[in-house]
Each structure stands twice: as C-alpha cells, then as structure tokens.
Amino acid sequence: xxxxxxxxxxxxxxxxxxxxxxxxDEYMEPPITLCKNGHNTCKKCIPxxxxxxxxxxxxxxxxxxxxxxxxxxVMYPCKNKDAGCEEIFSMKMKIRxxxxxxxxxxxxxxxxxxxxSCRWSGL
Numbered sequence: 001x002x003x004x005x006x007x008x009x010x011x012x013x014x015x016x017x018x019x020x021x022x023x024x025d026e027y028m029e030p031p032i033t034l035c036k037n038g039h040n041t042c043k044k045c046i047p048x049x050x051x052x053x054x055x056x057x058x059x060x061x062x063x064x065x066x067x068x069x070x071x072x073x074v075m076y077p078c079k080n081k082d083a084g085c086e087e088i089f090s091m092k093m094k095i096r097x098x099x100x101x102x103x104x105x106x107x108x109x110x111x112x113x114x115x116x117s118c119r120w121s122g123l
Contacts, residue, residue: 012074012075015070015071015074016074016076016077018040018067018070019067019070019071019074021040021041021042021044021045022039022040022041022053022054023041023042023045023048023049023053024042024044024045026042026044026079027071027076028040028041028042028043028067028071029042029043029071029091030043030063030068030071030072031043031063031068032063032064032067032068032071033046033059033060033062033063033064034059034060034062034063034064035051035052035054035055035057035058035059035060036052036057036058036059036060037052037054037055037057039052039053039054039055040064040067041053041059046059071091072090072091074091075088075089075090076088076089076090076091076094078094078097078098078101078103079098080098080101080103080104080105083103083104083105083123084103085101085102085103087101102123103123104123105121105122105123106121106122106123107120107121108120108121
C-alpha cells in the first residue's frame, strides 16, 4: 500500500512539472493555451506575449483540455513552500489558503500611510 502512495506522489510531482508556466514559473490553471508546436502557457502570461516563449511560434485559439483536467486533480504545494509552509491542496483550496498563509510575505502595515516611508517586508 505504501508503494501505491509513493507512485501517486510521483505522478503528482511529474504533473506539477508539466504545469509550470515557462514564463512566470507558477503553476498553470485553466484556461491553458497551446502554441502550434504544443507548448503550454498560463492564462496570466498569454496577454503579455506575441509568440510562444519556448519556440517563438504563434499561439492557437485552442486550450489544452487534457492538461487542464489533470491540473484539477493534482495536489499543489503552497507557493510559500520555500518560506516553510508544508501544506498541500487541491486547486480550489490552494488559492484560499495562500491568501491567509502564515508564511506569505507582507509589506509593512505602516506603508499604507502617506507620511510613513517603510520598505520592510517579511512574514
């Protein structure tokens, strides 16, 4: 049974590798757009690009539905993993958690006041 768990974990790791956007290096979420050669790019980066960042061909008006379906099933690490967060989530729960994660970097609360100049940021 433990071998099955390790296999599932490896599948998640392999799928997560494919879900990394080549531009922003974040995990892609639907819609995921394809270029003519089949490379994927995330929905946030597509509007900023004229051509595929991997091969420089044009983008298609086609979504990678298979990868989108996989993206909905995989478990994601928190984007604050490098800061110490060890939580993993489904796509739906990941966004909610990252808004309230104790390991997320924040700017100085005093910086919102016009007369205070504070460049501090941290956990």
